[in-house]
Amino acid sequence: xxxxxxxxxxxxPAESRVLLLPDTAGWSLPQVHVNVEGAQDxxxxxxxxxxxRFGADVTxxxxxxxxxxxxxxxxxxxxxxxxHSAVTNISAGKWFSREQLAELALVRPEQRGFMAEALAERxxxxxxxxxxxxxxxxxxxxxxxWTERQLAQRGYQxxxxxxxxxxxSISCVLxx
Numbered sequence: 803x804x805x806x807x808x809x810x811x812x813x814x815p816a817e818s819r820v821l822l823l824p825d826t827a828g829w830s831l832p833q834v835h836v837n838v839e840g841a842q843d844x845x846x847x848x849x850x851x852x853x854x855r856f857g858a859d860v861t862x863x864x865x866x867x868x869x870x871x872x873x874x875x876x877x878x879x880x881x882x883x884x885x886h887s888a889v890t891n892i893s894a895g896k897w898f899s900r901e902q903l904a905e906l907a908l909v910r911p912e913q914r915g916f917m918a919e920a921l922a923e924r925x926x927x928x929x930x931x932x933x934x935x936x937x938x939x940x941x942x943x944x945x946x947x948w949t950e951r952q953l954a955q956r957g958y959q960x961x962x963x964x965x966x967x968x969x970x971s972i973s974c975v976l977x978x
Contacts, residue, residue: 803837805876806844809913810834811866811920812858815885818925819897820917821856828907831880831917832856832895846967848881857890861966864937866916880913882920884939900925936974942966949978 809831812821822829834855836847845862852860860883867880889895898906900921908914923929924939935941946964953960960978968975 803839803875805874806836806838807876807878808834808836808844808848809867809878809880809910810852811880811882811917812852812856812860812889813883813885813920813924814897815887815889817897817899818921819899820903820921821889821892821895822898822906823892823895825909827909829896829898830909831913832892844879845969846965849966852883856892857888858885859887860885861942862969863939864933864969864971866919867913880916882916884942886943934971934974936969937971942976945976949976953978 810821810833812832813819814821821832823832824830832855834848834851836844836851838844838847848862849860852858863882863884865879866882868877869879870877900918903914903917903921929938936945949964950960964976964978966974967977
């Protein structure tokens with residue numbers, strides 16, 4: 803069993819801002835811990851953990867950082883998410899713009915660049931051309947709508963909403 807400490811870049815659903823939480827040493831990305839077996843993808847575990855802890859409905863766009871400790875069977879990851887809802891459980895958390903982020907005291911200053919990149923894209927900067935379609939904002943909504951239409955045309959009705967089950971740099975699996 804591997805322990806993943808997942809730092810989350812959760813963008814505001816309507817503005818170019820990212821959610822940060824206060825800590826004694828500064829501000830920090832929201833974090834959840836999940837346990838996975840072997841090379842199992844964490845997305846199907848991560849989404850419910852985020853919903854429970856922060857009240858947000860998200861999909862994973864891409865993992866932007868991974869640091870692995872094979873001996874301890876743990877990894878630190880930074881996951882860039884697409885936020886589809888209001889975040890309801892953030893008590894002391896705040897939303898910060900790219901400009902505010904530049905001057906902010908961070909618990910992990912090395913994460914600043916990842917947040918700045920996410921905010922730049924959120925503000926309209928084009929993503930790299932080689933980025934996979936499922937790693938771009940808006941892709942999930944289009945894929946889910948297409949899936950629902952295809953199933954309806956064949957006489958099927960969904961028992962639950964389409965959900966993201968796995969995601970990596972080479973593929974994304976949705977469950978319907």
